[in-house]
Amino acid sequence: MNIESKRIIRILISLCGLFIALVLYISYFQIFTADKIVTNSYNKRQWMDEENILRGEITDRKGAVLVHSIDTDKGQIREYKYGPIYSHIIGYSSREYGKSGIESIYNKELLDLNDLNPIGELKNILTDGESLGNNVVLSVEHDIQKYAYELLGNRKGAIVLMSPKTGEIYAMVSSPSFNPSNLKENWEDIVSNEDSPLLNRATMGLYTPGSIFKLITATAAIENRETDGTYNCKGSIKLDGYVLRDYGGIAHGEVDLNDAFSKSCNTAFSQIGLEIGDDKLRKVAERYMFNNNIPFDLRTAKSVFPEKIISKPELGASAIGQGRLLVTPLNMAMAASAIGNQGEMVRPILVKEIIDSNNRVLKKYRTEVISKVTTPEIAEQLKSMMVDVVEKGTGKNARISNMQVAGKTGTAENESGKEHAWFIGFAPADDPKVAVAVVIESSGKTGGVEAAPIARDLMKRAIQILSK
Numbered sequence: 001m002n003i004e005s006k007r008i009i010r011i012l013i014s015l016c017g018l019f020i021a022l023v024l025y026i027s028y029f030q031i032f033t034a035d036k037i038v039t040n041s042y043n044k045r046q047w048m049d050e051e052n053i054l055r056g057e058i059t060d061r062k063g064a065v066l067v068h069s070i071d072t073d074k075g076q077i078r079e080y081k082y083g084p085i086y087s088h089i090i091g092y093s094s095r096e097y098g099k100s101g102i103e104s105i106y107n108k109e110l111l112d113l114n115d116l117n118p119i120g121e122l123k124n125i126l127t128d129g130e131s132l133g134n135n136v137v138l139s140v141e142h143d144i145q146k147y148a149y150e151l152l153g154n155r156k157g158a159i160v161l162m163s164p165k166t167g168e169i170y171a172m173v174s175s176p177s178f179n180p181s182n183l184k185e186n187w188e189d190i191v192s193n194e195d196s197p198l199l200n201r202a203t204m205g206l207y208t209p210g211s212i213f214k215l216i217t218a219t220a221a222i223e224n225r226e227t228d229g230t231y232n233c234k235g236s237i238k239l240d241g242y243v244l245r246d247y248g249g250i251a252h253g254e255v256d257l258n259d260a261f262s263k264s265c266n267t268a269f270s271q272i273g274l275e276i277g278d279d280k281l282r283k284v285a286e287r288y289m290f291n292n293n294i295p296f297d298l299r300t301a302k303s304v305f306p307e308k309i310i311s312k313p314e315l316g317a318s319a320i321g322q323g324r325l326l327v328t329p330l331n332m333a334m335a336a337s338a339i340g341n342q343g344e345m346v347r348p349i350l351v352k353e354i355i356d357s358n359n360r361v362l363k364k365y366r367t368e369v370i371s372k373v374t375t376p377e378i379a380e381q382l383k384s385m386m387v388d389v390v391e392k393g394t395g396k397n398a399r400i401s402n403m404q405v406a407g408k409t410g411t412a413e414n415e416s417g418k419e420h421a422w423f424i425g426f427a428p429a430d431d432p433k434v435a436v437a438v439v440i441e442s443s444g445k446t447g448g449v450e451a452a453p454i455a456r457d458l459m460k461r462a463i464q465i466l467s468k
Contacts, residue, residue: 051075056110056133058090058102060142061168061352066090067103082142084177085149088200089140089298089350092180097187100198102136102351105297109134109354109362132357139168139352144462149173151454156441157420158201158329159454161462164337164426164435166367167346170462172330174201203300206326207439210412210447211264211394212422213321215335218261218385220276220284222378230256231268242313244270244320247411247446261385262393264409266320273319278309281319287373288335289345295370296330297350303327322413333437336424338371339386340406340432343379345371387429395423397452400460404429407455409447418442421450427459434462 055069055076066086070077078093080086091101099107107113111133148159148171161171176197178190190197199205235251237244246252246266252259260268273281285305286292294300304326309315317323330348338345347368354363374382386406389395394409407425414420421443426435436459438451 053111053113053131053133055093056112056135056357058110058136058138060138060140060145062141063137064142066138066142080180082146083179083181085146085173086140087177087180088174088202089138089172090180092183094180094183096184101200101298102138105299106136106351106354109136112356134357134362135355137352137355139170139349140172141170141462141465143465144458145171145173147171147461148458149175149177151458155443156195156201157439157443158205158437159458160202160329160333160437161458162333162337162348162435164340164432165346167337167349168352169348169350170434170466171458172202172350174199174205200298201439201441202329203296203298205328205439205441206301206304207329207420207422207441208412208414209321209325209327209332210410210420210422211266211269211321212332212335212408212410212424212447213325213327214261214264214269214319215339215382215386215408215424216285216288216290217269217273217276217281217319218257218382219288219374219378220281221257221272222381223284223374224276224280230254231260231265231271233260233265233267235267237267237270237316239270239274239313239316240311244313244316258385258388261408262388264389264394264411269320270316273315274312276319278306278315278318281305281315284373287371288338289331289371290327294328294331294334295347300330301328303331321410329437329439332422332424332439333435335373336406336408336426336437337432337435338373339379339382340426340429340435341379342376343372343374344369345373383429386425390425394446394448395425395452397448398423398425398456398459400427400456403427403460403463405456405459406432407452409452411446411448414442416442418444419446421445422447423451423455425455425459427463433466434459 057065058067059065067080091103093099093103152173152175158174162169176195178197233252235246235249252263252265255265255268282305290303290305306324314323347370349365353361355361383406390398390405390407395407398405398407405427406429410422412420421440424437426432436455438455440450443450
């Protein structure tokens with residue numbers, strides 16, 4: 001074989017190698033990357049589709065229109081009927097700033113672009129603006145959502161209200177908020193605001209839980225039979241030289257698990273945590289979806305239980321919801337829901353169904369159990385303990401006339417120097433219709449004083465509305 005032939009062979013091999021590399025890259029792109037690029041909120045290609053398709057509506061569970069598009073001579077105008085009330089759920093759709101929330105995650109459905117092949121795209125272009133997108137139906141009930149927004153008011157924090165049995169979200173609010181209707185005019189003020197109004201605190205906010213975490217510690221204690229003893233609370237306990245104090249230094253005296261839970265006794269629960277150990281406590285926390293991705297229609301942060309607890313003081317602090325623990329309000333609403341649902345945690349549902357412009361149901365989202373946090377028998381025992389919290393413990397401000405409420409308060413120390421106020425719970429206790437998580441950020445007040453009344457008023461109104 002002469003030199004010229006060898007050169008030709010080398011060139012052919014190189015070309016074949018390049019061709020194979022190109023095929024592999026295209027295959028990788030189509031399988032792993034293409035969909036992310038197509039649906040990226042900053043992809044201007046999406047706006048070519050939007051010029052030819054009238055973007056679908058977003059409605060509440062009863063069909064009340066929350067967002068719709070109007071076709072004008074200057075193009076489509078997206079109208080957000082209730083402004084900041086839904087900003088963290090619905091998000092925004094903006095040529096300048098991209099998309100967020102349901103507008104982003106369900107963009108293909110709203111534009112009826114699930115068939116992303118060339119023929120489908122050509123059809124959209126040829127229809128010249130006559131195509132209609134699909135409508136997204138939320139599980140949210142507008143009157144409940146509006147009331148939750150009003151209850152939270154100007155406080156920083158979040159509220160999540162859901163069905164313990166189906167997982168449907170009836171209300172989800174985060175404050176401070178923003179108005180997607182005038183996003184362009186206020187964008188600079190919004191993004192420079194130190195209070196982060198674009199952050200959905202309900203799903204992405206990570207907070208120290210404080211005593212609401214005692215629900216998880218109590219679960220682990222009952223499962224591991226660390227419940228028979230009593231604990232002498234003198235208002236504080238020293239662990240390897242570190243002092244853990246009860247709120248206000250209150251000494252609760254001799255308490256068992258039930259008393260410690262209803263009175264939210266840190267001294268007792270820190271000792272219970274030491275008896276359980278970090279491995280068992282972590283395993284139970286992870287059944288409550290800590291350190292796990294929560295499947296949801298919006299982006300969520302992971303609640304955090306530390307991978308390795310290195311000392312007795314840290315374990316004692318973790319057992320009472322302090323230390324390096326972090327939780328999202330959504331996760332804690334799900335935790336309360338699981339106890340109200342006989343120990344079964346269901347996937348939270350925000351999008352109820354997708355329907356086309358002729359009201360035909362294209363997709364319906366159904367209830368799905370994602371974790372069995374404990375047995376029905378232990379869930380019943382925990383529910384009884386939560387009822388005691390409301391009837392005779394720290395959660396008295398959550399009581400509703402002629403209805404038994406189950407709950408847990410939390411007052412969480414954090415870096416701000418002012419405590420977060422928490423309440424989680426469900427009602428009616430015997431047959432739960434709603435479960436709730438309320439967090440008021442850096443309120444400086446107890447959960448029983450600040451968060452429990454909000455939870456009470458919201459649960460009461462929601463049950464009234466849902467029963468109609």
